[in-house]
Structure formats: structure tokens, C-alpha cells
Amino acid sequence: MNKQAKLLIIDDSDVIVEMLYQFLKSKNYDLVSASNGLDGIKLFNADAEGFDLVITDIVMPNISGVGVISILKNKRPNLPIIAITGFGEHPESLAAEAHADVVLEKPIDLNILNQHISDLVRKNSTYQSEVK
């Protein structure tokens, strides 16, 4: 890959955002973060084609992660999205129904997360270049 992959992180917990930010920065990703669903969608819309992947929490103020996934997938059906949840099975199954590509339960193993990110980004860039 020539350019850094651009990721959007949406989570209402500063601690989680900071942790993901530090870790993914060290893996050389270009990062943008938001603390709720609405801000996440606004940031996404500001560069809709520019993002390679979105990581979103599920239980959040205003637009939940499930809402974020539905709205973003509606705009860009092939956009890879990883959902992170800490709240039992209900939101998880909803995240899957909303077509999150991967659903991870907290506490997350950062290396596994990183593996998913690289797989999804690689798969999607191959798909994009095939489409082109």
C-alpha cells in the first residue's frame, strides 16, 4: 500500500479512544476520532471516500453504533466496519444484523484488532482496484 490507510474511530470513552489512537498510530495508520455517533457521521461525510475503515463502539449517546453502521453502510456498502461492544449479546447481534464486518467484544486484544484491520483494508483495496 502506498498511502497510509485512513481510519475513523468512534467511541464515547476517552480512555478507549486514546488507547486505540496510540496503538494504531504506532502501526502507522492515519487516524480521525469522534466521541459519539453523530460527530462520527459528520466526520465521515466530510471525506466520505477517504476512509478505509471505521471502528465503532455500539452503546453511545445520540446515534448508537448500530445506527452508525446502518447509515455508513447505506452510503458506502463496501466500507469495512469493525464494531466493538462491551454489553452482552443483544447489541452484538444487532451489530451483525446491521452488517458490521467484524464484531469484537471488550476487552479487545489489540493484536487481533490490528489483524482484522489489515485484512479488511487489504481485501477492500483489492476490491476497489478490481472495480476500477
Add this chain to the structure above:
Amino acid sequence: MHTPLIGVSPEIVKIRELIDHVADTGLNIVITGETGVGKEVVSRVLYQQSPRNNKPFIKVNCAALPDGLLESELYGYEQGAFTGAEKKKKGKFELAHKGVLFLDEIGDMSLPLQAKLLHVLQSGEFAPLGSEREIKADTWVIAATNHDLAEKISDKTFRADLYYRLNIIKIYIPPLRERPEDILELVNYYTEDFITQFSNKNIKKLDNKTIDAFLSYHWPGNVRQLQNTLKRILILGNGKEIIEELIRGESDFPSSSKSNIIKSTNRAASTINTSYNFDEEVTDLSNFSLKEIRKKALDKIEKDAIQFILSKTNWNRSKASKILQISYKTLLYKITELNIEQPSSVINE
């Protein structure tokens, strides 16, 4: 009729922005906030801004109907489904097909009906009472409640799975006292509205003194109370006493202590002992009627609650009556009737 969402506060601006982003999604929404803040207004704005605005908007108040009736209202029934079902009736879910079903007071829905609602939301299908045929409905569900649903989940009176399914989008409308900058906007809007509605009456706008009273009042009944108060002043013309009431109410209720009292009151309300000790209270079995017990138990709870609030307000009866949401006169009557005595340690108002 177009129902706008009035306000200039950052909270209302944010809600408008949120509506702009979600009105075309058809995702389930829960609108929360105290009574009178405008939950139905928000639901109607969502509907008006959605591609469904040329289809029906149907409202059902889940607290207003007993269980069986609510079920038949929502899902309809076949002829002969139960005694009195003389002909087939379509339910609100079916009537709201392609449109919006606004479920007000969702927090008051019983657990069995919650289970049925969850099934409909999961499958998009339901069967009218007395029918085996499942009907598909493409209905956008917007629910509203003044309850804390998360709390109801821990009390086991609301299903967590239904909560998550409904709560895809959350819209919280703060009470009016937390966004006083909206008061003037609301006054102007409703004044204009009344001028149009009651064109035969020469409606004069509020004078500055009244506007000041409006701005400093804490509006426990929120926008609905403001609208009613304004109507009473502008149209019914009994303005003077209302304004005095507002001014008096506010001076008795300083804003610094207001929120603290409300917080501690809410906490206390749940801790007041509602149990009834039969051994202690019932000495004569010849008087053991349920009616009598009920009265005694209610009196006891009322007495505890009033005593508690009076102690919190340092026996300021006017403040206490506001918190208890009863008139000053009723409070004085209750104090006498329930034999509530002022402790000697309390300095008089």
C-alpha cells in the same frame, strides 16, 4: 400541520442536527425527556423530514390503554377473535404501513406486550388477534418515554433486548429550566400562533415584567406548561394572578438550591418505606377492612413523604408544596389532617 421544533439553545440546535442526519434512515428511535418537553413534536419533525411524510403518522399512547385493548389497538383483530369483536379491525401497525408509528409512553408497556413488540421489530411481521396469518409491515417505530429505561431494565420491568432494538437512535430533550434561552423563542412563537388562531380577540404581546417572570420561572411542566400559561394570560385574561404566582414561586425557590432539592427528593422518594406493619398497626380485627387498611397505608406514606420534604425545605411550606406538586392550601390541609408536627428545632419561615 407543520410542527416546528422551537429553540435556539445548543441542545435544541443539536437535536435539529441529529434529526437532519437520521430522518431518512428509518432506524428505530427513542425520544426521552420530562413530561411536556416536546417529545411528540420531535417525532413529528422526524416524520415530516422523512421520505415517509406522505404516508400516515399514527400515535398510540401505551399508558392510556389496558393491556388487552392496547394489544388489539396495535395489531388489530379478526372477526370473532374475542367477545365483542364483531368485525375485523386493522391494527395501528398495519395502518402505519410505510409511515410512522409513534409509541408514546413506551416505558409503561407491559412485559408480555414488550415481547410481542420485540418480535415485530425483529421480523417485521405480526399476526392480528385471532389470526394465524402473519402480516408484513414496513413501519418506522419512534418511541418516547419520560422514564429512565435503563433503570427499568435493572428493575426488570423493561426488556433489555427490546431496549437495544429500539434505542438505535437516542434523542434526549433536556427540561426547559436547563435551556432558558429557549423561553423567549417559545413565547414569541406561541404568541404569534394564538394571534392567528384567535383572530377575533385582540391579543396583546406580553409586557416586559411578565417576560421577566417567564424567564426566571423554572417551568416544572416544561414547554406544555409555558404554552398553557401563555394561553391563560393572552386569551383567557386571568394573567395578573398567574404572573404573581410565577414570581412568588420563583422567589420561594432559589435556583441554587432547586436542583439539589430535586435530586435528593428523587432519591428519597424511592427510599420512603412503603411497607405496612400489620402486627403493629392492626390491633382490632373487627376493623380489618381492606378499604381501611388502604387508607391507613396511604396516609402513612403521604405523611412520611410530606414530613421528609418539609424537613428538606426547612419547613418552607410554599417550597414543599411545589416539590410535592400540590397546592399550598392542600399542603396546609394535609399537615393538619395527618397530624404532622413541626419540630421545635425548625425556625419559622
